[in-house]
Amino acid sequence: MAVGPNEAAPSQGAETHAGAEAHAKGLPQFDTTQWAGQAVWFLIIFGVVLLLMRFVFVPRIGGAIEAREGKITGDIADARRLKDEADVQAQAAAVETAAARARAQKVGAEARAKAQAEIAARLAEEEGKLSATGAVAEAGIAKARDAALANIQGIGAETASAIVAKLTGKAATPAELAAARGN
Amino acid sequence: MAAIDPLHQFLVEKIVPLPPIQIGGFPLDLSITNSVMMMLVAGVLVSLILGLASRGDLIPNRVQAIGEAFFGVVETTLVTPIIGHNGKPYVPFVFTIFMMVFVMNLLGIVLSLGSLAGFEWTFTPTSQLAITATLAILTFLTVLIVGFVRNGLGFFKLFVPAGLPWPMVPLMFVIELISFLVRPLTLSMRLFGNIVGGHVVMFIFASFVISLGIIGLGGGWGSLGFLGSAASLTMIVLLTGLELLVAFLQAFIFAALATVYLNEVVNLGHGH
Numbered sequence: 001m002a003v004g005p006n007e008a009a010p011s012q013g014a015e016t017h018a019g020a021e022a023h024a025k026g027l028p029q030f031d032t033t034q035w036a037g038q039a040v041w042f043l044i045i046f047g048v049v050l051l052l053m054r055f056v057f058v059p060r061i062g063g064a065i066e067a068r069e070g071k072i073t074g075d076i077a078d079a080r081r082l083k084d085e086a087d088v089q090a091q092a093a094a095v096e097t098a099a100a101r102a103r104a105q106k107v108g109a110e111a112r113a114k115a116q117a118e119i120a121a122r123l124a125e126e127e128g129k130l131s132a133t134g135a136v137a138e139a140g141i142a143k144a145r146d147a148a149l150a151n152i153q154g155i156g157a158e159t160a161s162a163i164v165a166k167l168t169g170k171a172a173t174p175a176e177l178a179a180a181r182g183n
Numbered sequence: 184m185a186a187i188d189p190l191h192q193f194l195v196e197k198i199v200p201l202p203p204i205q206i207g208g209f210p211l212d213l214s215i216t217n218s219v220m221m222m223l224v225a226g227v228l229v230s231l232i233l234g235l236a237s238r239g240d241l242i243p244n245r246v247q248a249i250g251e252a253f254f255g256v257v258e259t260t261l262v263t264p265i266i267g268h269n270g271k272p273y274v275p276f277v278f279t280i281f282m283m284v285f286v287m288n289l290l291g292i293v294l295s296l297g298s299l300a301g302f303e304w305t306f307t308p309t310s311q312l313a314i315t316a317t318l319a320i321l322t323f324l325t326v327l328i329v330g331f332v333r334n335g336l337g338f339f340k341l342f343v344p345a346g347l348p349w350p351m352v353p354l355m356f357v358i359e360l361i362s363f364l365v366r367p368l369t370l371s372m373r374l375f376g377n378i379v380g381g382h383v384v385m386f387i388f389a390s391f392v393i394s395l396g397i398i399g400l401g402g403g404w405g406s407l408g409f410l411g412s413a414a415s416l417t418m419i420v421l422l423t424g425l426e427l428l429v430a431f432l433q434a435f436i437f438a439a440l441a442t443v444y445l446n447e448v449v450n451l452g453h454g455h
Contacts, residue, residue: 060237
């Protein structure tokens with residue numbers, strides 16, 4: 001490709017001439033007079049962006065992503081650990097509750113047994129008292145009955161002597177009356 | 184005439200002419216051209232987006248989420264799965280390739296919409312063979328340097344597949360060497376061809392919109408030209424969507440291939 005005439009003259013005319021020449025030959029991209037400048041500029045821009053990437057963008061963006069992932073995994077681990085702790089505590093609480101319930105049941109049972117024993121003792125005592133009172137009363141009743149029965153005998157003897165006196169005109173002797181009652 | 188030449192969009196034009204610098208007798212013209220300007224815009228844009236995304240907050244805002252998504256494309260889907268944990272030092276390089284190619288591709292499509300509003304110097308730097316070739320050679324040299332630094336002369340094991348019977352070794356060495364040396368060519372041509380092809384096809388459909396519309400204005404049977412014009416416009420809309428996909432895909436492919444090539448020399452001799 002003939003590039004000679006364009007090299008020395010960087011004027012507008014040379015450029016349009018290069019353009020026209022490129023047109024005549026097809027794709028303007030194959031005009032090698034334009035290559036060096038583009039390549040150098042591209043390398044400069046690429047290099048600057050690469051340096052920014054290397055020292056600023058990639059560390060910061062990659063760092064943010066890593067920090068986020070670390071935070072998420074850390075948080076999940078924390079949550080898991082707390083959950084495990086809570087589980088352990090819940091189990092301990094359940095065990096404690098069961099023990100407390102057993103203790104409460106034992107205390108209740110003891111109290112019930114004690115109360116029942118007391119009740120039984122009181123009942124026995126009251127029954128003893130009642131039976132003693134009953135015995136005294138029964139004795140009183142027997143005495144009264146005997147007295148009554150004795151009175152009845154006296155009344156009977158008087159009635160019998162009165163009847164005898166009316167019938168025979170003379171009073172019967174107590175010996176006769178006793179003999180008659182003995183028959 | 185130049186306006187309906189589909190190749191006119193690839194013409195490098197000076198915006199700020201600078202006198203050429205002489206380096207060892209060779210003139211180096213560092214004038215700011217439309218191509219250079221778009222590269223600068225791409226570089227600034229990439230730095231701006233990633234700079235705003237570099238807040239490092241635990242809870243990302245929108246820009247940070249976008250930056251982290253791009254970072255994820257390179258780090259999580261390319262470098263770590265392909266190279267493994269040895270790949271960390273190469274993340275900045277692959278990320279730079281991906282972001283620069285992606286944004287340069289994208290500028291060509293997004294700003295070309297601006298040309299509808301009379302925005303003059305829309306340009307796609309990745310449609311320049313000079314730029315894709317520079318990037319491809321840069322990648323190739325990086326692989327070469329990493330290969331020799333990490334493996335020394337063991338680098339040449341790359342060209343001898345393990346378990347090869349010895350009579351086959353010279354033949355395979357030559358074949359593998361050629362396939363290695365041809366990489367910068369395939370890398371640069373793939374990106375260049377895809378972008379140029381897409382832009383030329385879009386331009387041709389765009390010129391159909393105009394030319395068939397002019398025929399339509401003629402009236403009579405020529406009114407059918409409006410149908411063709413509308414169909415071409417629909418095609419442009421659809422192709423713009425496709426080109427947005429291509430812009431991402433080609434950047435991704437370039438970054439993925441760079442990662443694969445780096446992996447071969449980083450993990451040379453173990454695994455494959």
